[in-house]
Amino acid sequence: MRAWKKSCRKYRFNCRSRVLFLLPGLIGVSVFVLLPFLDVGKRSFQTAITGEFCGVDNYVTIFHNQAFLLALGNTARFVAVGLPLLLALSLFLACMIDRGIHARWWKAVYLFPMAVPTATVVLIWKLLFHQNGVLNGLINRFGGTAVDWLGSDASFWVLIFSYLWKNTGYTIVLWMAGLHSVPVERKEAARVDGASERQCFFYVVLPELKPMLYTITVLSFLNSFKVFREAYLVAGAYPQQKMYLLQHLFNNWFTNLEMDKMAAAGVCITVVFLVGVIVLQRLWDRKE
Amino acid sequence: MKRSSRKKYLRKGISALLAAVLALSMAGCGGTEKQNNDIVSSKETAGTNDISVTAKGRYTETKLEIPQYFQGKGEMTLLSDGNILLLDWENGTKSISKDKGMSWESETVQELKQLAANGNVEVGGAAAPDGGLFIYYIDWSESTEEKLFPEKYIYLAADGSKQEFELGLEEYRSSVSRAVFSADGRLFVADENDGKIYEINLQGQSAKELFSVEQIRELSLCAGSAQLAVLDGYSVNFYDLNSGEITAEDKLLNDFIKEQSSKKTGIVMCPGTGEGEQEVLYLASAGGIYRHVIGGSVMEQLADGALNNLGDPTRTPVSMVQPEEGTFLILYDNGELYSYVYDAEASAVPEEQITVYSLYDNETVRRAISIFREKYPNVFVKFEIGLTGEDGMTENDAIRNLNTEILSDGGPDLLLLDGMPVDSYMEKGILADLSDTVEAWKKETNFYEGILEGYRQESGLYVLPFRYDIPLIGGAEEYLSAISDLKTLADTAEQIADSAQAKITVLNTYTAEELLERLYAICEGAWVTEDNTVKEQALKEFLTDAKRIYTAEQKNLPADKKEEHDELIANALNYYSEEEMKKVMMEIDQGVNSQMVGSAVLAAGYLGSMEAFRTFVSEREKIAETMDNYQLQIWNGQCERVFCPTGIVGLCANAQNPEYALKFIETLLSEEVQQEDLGDGFPVNRDAFGIFTQNPEPEYGYSLGVMTENGESIQLNLRWANPSEIEELNQLISLLNTPAETNNLVKDSVISIGVKALTGEKEIDESVEEIVQKISLQLQE
Incomplete structure (x- = not known):
């Protein structure tokens, strides 16, 4: 009986302490994220300033808005191209480094782009990608034709390059953490069983990296939105069309007080993002 | 066990410490709105920030009687017996006041x-x-x-x-x-x-x-019992009266002088006279009255210029004395004398308040604030400027901050819309319809209606221009009669460039950018339709004609003249900002000057003040000695009868104090404010045009010395416009009815890409495509 009581008290204490620990965070998230988002949801059915109910007009408007469709398309294209490239490139480099020497030194080098201030990056980008910049100088020297990197469709690849340059190092570090968690015994056992390096990677290492892949994918996806900073500072509020992302649009909408469109677009994007994350999680859970 | 308990306490201690650090750092994050922490406001601390705080204590301004016949050219001195002596240089009198300026005894x-x-x-x-x-x-x-x-x-x-x-x-x-x-x-x-x-x-x-002192903009002296202060317009130099040495630089004071000198009003100083105030200097400037301990770290604002005449750009303080603690007497250049006395019982700010928001400072609004304060002393007009140039804020940042305020229902009452998304604000219902009010005003006041109602839409009138520049073109009648739009201008420019009458340039533009800057305002309206789509054909015609004009401009322009011009601009940029330089280059008097010296055939540009018109008519007269058919007309491009607003105002639909906000707009458009030529554009009020065009300083004469292209020296006396010339201007203004775009986003895109089209770096079709792509994005958003 005393033991039961003690156990009950311990259970209550544990519950209370969990709640107490969770409460500040929950309150913070509710006040600063959930409630504002509910307000955004409400505003998406209202006019911008007068706050009159307008049904789904705002949703209809944004899906007829060429700028929104362009920004949505560009952002989706950017994620679709940039994310797999980043994951593959960083995994490849992580494996190379993992097998090589001076791994720590390499880690420091790969994290360097994250430490460079955006303003500096922007200056370098301008020097590099200007029509009369360093890159075109090199192209001309080798007999090629100069490219208007920031004023033509090539600007999309500048954006991808910028994203890869900035995030590869960080992603490598994450992959390496995953690689180090793969039991050496399993790899050795596979090798003893006659598995080649390739087979060892695909059948032993890669399955072990799956949980890490989920985290890295979500983090890289979130980081992909940060490329806007460089794009905005290099090319301004209205860059070449291929560089025009959802953040450009939201930024300009706010300047023009298009709160109704912003709210509707915000809700749509959140829904897409949530669905994406849930689907991703389900897929992982099922495979595991 | 003991060790684990110690560890537990240590952990708890660290947690508590970290929590305290977090709490402190969060408290530290609560920033103050004041941008310059070195300038503090005492007594009126609540003055301009929060009307809801019922703080007491303010320097109240009272107009004092001045000695008879005193016109303003004089100086006040505080005598050792506490009396005030006022010298009148024009009438040769000295007046003594024994009661702190309330009454005067004069003697010759x-x-x-x-x-x-x-x-x-x-x-x-x-x-x-x-x-x-x-x-x-x-x-x-x-x-x-x-x-x-x-x-x-x-x-x-x-x-x-x-x-x-x-x-x-x-x-x-x-x-x-x-x-x-x-x-x-x-x-x-x-x-x-x-x-x-x-x-x-x-x-x-x-x-x-x-x-x-090395450089002088405006010299004034002030001496107390310990220091001699010499203000040169850029800094204050101190000389220690006891040791005879120059005192070390007072950086804070010098920064303050630089900031205040940028405003139109001057700065006056007087030494502290109270006990222990040997090292104290009092200063009065556009920002108000300040107290500063020489070498100290604070500029203490005693009285806010926004609450008195010091903030009025038409008045310049010329002399200041402090007869006793808490009292100042300031003499202005127009001969008015005001006392500023600390009243501990007066509320820190008047009970009512309206807020006027502008991205940039505006002289006419400051003048209106001064007049409005005299009419409605119980209302405080808070003038908020978004871009002060001190904090690296961009136009977009300032607009976003303003939008946040508007959305939180705490926005201003009035908006000066220069550089703001006017269309979006009208469409979103941010601005109130002023149709009925304007109709009522029109019954009592005579306006240039085409300008006042230039922004009228089917749904109402939301925006009112109160100042504007006039696009003009001048030259021989044979050319001007053929120019009616951009195309005919291009035809004429080509014809001139190929003729024997050709000069170095046709329109006095030396670069593609200069030309596009000048053409933009009179053409932009033709490219965008009401449903926010771009008329590609019109844009193509613009670039095609602009390129023809540019080619004509460059045809007879020797390389050395171009280099000379570039050098001139580079030198001028040491004194002016790029924006100021662009504005100067676009003024019509620059064009007519080039005509006079023989470097341009036509003068095309914008007229924004009577001072510029003075130069224009004087130079035109000189040109008329060799050309008897000089003609001046409104410069039409792809759009007709365009005016360039330099001040536009709108009433916020959710204004906190709409009644006084409307009264403020009325004041802004009143004869009293509109009649002042502050160099920022012409009046909308037709009744004010008469006084606006009068010579403010008929007693002073100005002359201009220039060298012609033939090496001949011209010395020209600049005369004021005569009544027929003023009437000519009046008639031209009456024709204007189309406002030019003031948002720079489209302009920047068109000019940056258009330059490449004009110089041949890109094909016109390619440039049009790029511009359309960029503008479309903006318009489709």
Whole structure:
């Protein structure tokens, strides 16, 4: 009986302490994220300033808005191209480094782009990608034709390059953490069983990296939105069309007080993002 | 066990410490809105920030009687017995007030009166604390090669004795322009030509050079019992009266001077006279009245310029004294004298408030605030400026901050919409419809209706222009009669460039950017439809015609002239910002000047002030000596009858105080405000046009010296426009009815890409495509 009581008290204490620990965070998230988002949801059915109910007009408007469709398309294209490239490139480099020497030194080098201030990056980008910049100088020297990197469709690849340059190092570090968690015994056992390096990677290492892949994918996806900073500072509020992302649009909408469109677009994007994350999680859970 | 308990306590201790650090850092994050922490507001702390705080205590402004016939050219001095002495240079009188400026007893100073009566004499001086008078004067009729500045001096001592002497500063090649007595009666003078400061020994009748200031914008002296302060318009230089040494630079004060000097009003100083105030300096400027301990770290704002006449750009303070603690007397250049007395019972700000928001400072609004304050003393007009130039904020950042305010229902009452998304604000219902109010005003006031209602839409009138520039083109009738739009201008430019009448340029533009800048305002309206789509054909025509004009401009332009021009611009950029330079380059008087010296055939640009019109008519007269058919007309591009708004105002639909906000707009458009030519555009109020176009300084003459392309020197007296020329201008203004776009986003895209099209770096079709792509994005959003 005393033991039961003690156990009950311990259970209550544990519950209370969990709640107490969770409460500040929950309150913070509710006040600063959930409630504002509910307000955004409400505003998406209202006019911008007068706050009159307008049904789904705002949703209809944004899906007829060429700028929104362009920004949505560009952002989706950017994620679709940039994310797999980043994951593959960083995994490849992580494996190379993992097998090589001076791994720590390499880690420091790969994290360097994250430490460079955006303003500096922007200056370098301008020097590099200007029509009369360093890159075109090199192209001309080798007999090629100069490219208007920031004023033509090539600007999309500048954006991808910028994203890869900035995030590869960080992603490598994450992959390496995953690689180090793969039991050496399993790899050795596979090798003893006659598995080649390739087979060892695909059948032993890669399955072990799956949980890490989920985290890295979500983090890289979130980081992909940060490329806007460089794009905005290099090319301004209205860059070449291929560089025009959802953040450009939201930024300009706010300047023009298009709160109704912003709210509707915000809700749509959140829904897409949530669905994406849930689907991703389900897929992982099922495979595991 | 013990160790684990110690660990537990250690962990708890660290947690508590971290929590405390977090709490403190969060408290530290609560920033203050004040941008310059060095400038603090005392007594009126609540003054301009929060009307809801019922703080008490403010310097109240009262207009005082001035001695009869006093016109404003004079100086006040605080005497050692506490009386105030006011010298009148024009009438040769000195007036004494024994009751802090409430009443005056005047007497004629014969020596001064005689000098003032002689129109050839330039006179000035200073009063000693004991009432003695030091007078310096130059009789220009005595000026010779040897004595270029034949300056003489008179000292009328308080005991009635008189000394007359000459110093021959720099062997009569220099002269005194400012004088001041220190509290112990030492006399200091400044020479504006060389920037030298001297101490004059009245007994020995000699001058001793103390030091000199390097650059002078506006010189004034102030001396107390410990320091002599010399303000050169950029900084204040201090000279220690006891040690005779130059005091170390007062950086805070100098930064303050630089900031305040950028405003149109001047700065006056007076020394602290209270106990322990030997090292205290009081300053009055556009920002208000400030107290500063020399070398100290604070500029203490005693009175806010926004709450009194100091913030009025049409008034310049010329003299200030502090008869007792908490009281200042300030004399303005228009002869008005005001007292500023600390009233502990007055509310820190008037009870009612309206807020006017603008991205940039605006002289006309400041003038309107001053007039409005006189009409409605119970209302405080808070003038918020988004871009002060001090914090690196961009236009977009400022607009986003404003939008946040508007969305939180705390926005301003009135918006000055220059550079703002006007269309979006009208469409979103941010602005109130002013149709009915304007109709009522129109019954009592005569406006240029085409301009006032230039922004009228089907749904109403949300925006009112209150100042604008006029696009004009001038030249020989044979050319001007053929010019009616951009295409005919291009035809004529080509014809001129190929003819024998060709000069270095046609329109006085030297680069593609200059040309596009000038053409933009009169053409932009033709490219965008009402449903926000771009008319590609119109844009293509614009670039095609602009390229034709550019080719004509460059055809006879020698490389050395182009280099000369670039050098001139580069040098000018040392003194002006890029935006100011662009504005100057676009002024019509620049064009007519080029016509006069023979470097351009046509003058095309924008007219924004009567000063510029003075230059225009004078130069036109000179040109007319060789051309009898000079014509001036509104410059039409792809759009007709365009005016360029330099001030547009709108009433916020959710204004906190719409009644007073409307009264403020009424004041802004009133004759009283509109009649002032502040160099920022012409009046919308037709009744004010008469006074606006009057010469404010008929007694002063200006001249201009230029060298023609043939090496001939022209000395031109600039005369004011005569009634027929003013009527000609009035008729031209009456034609205007289409506002030019003030949002720079489209302009930047068109000019940056258009330059490549004009210089041949890109094909026109390619450029049009790129511009359309960029503009479309903006329009489709």
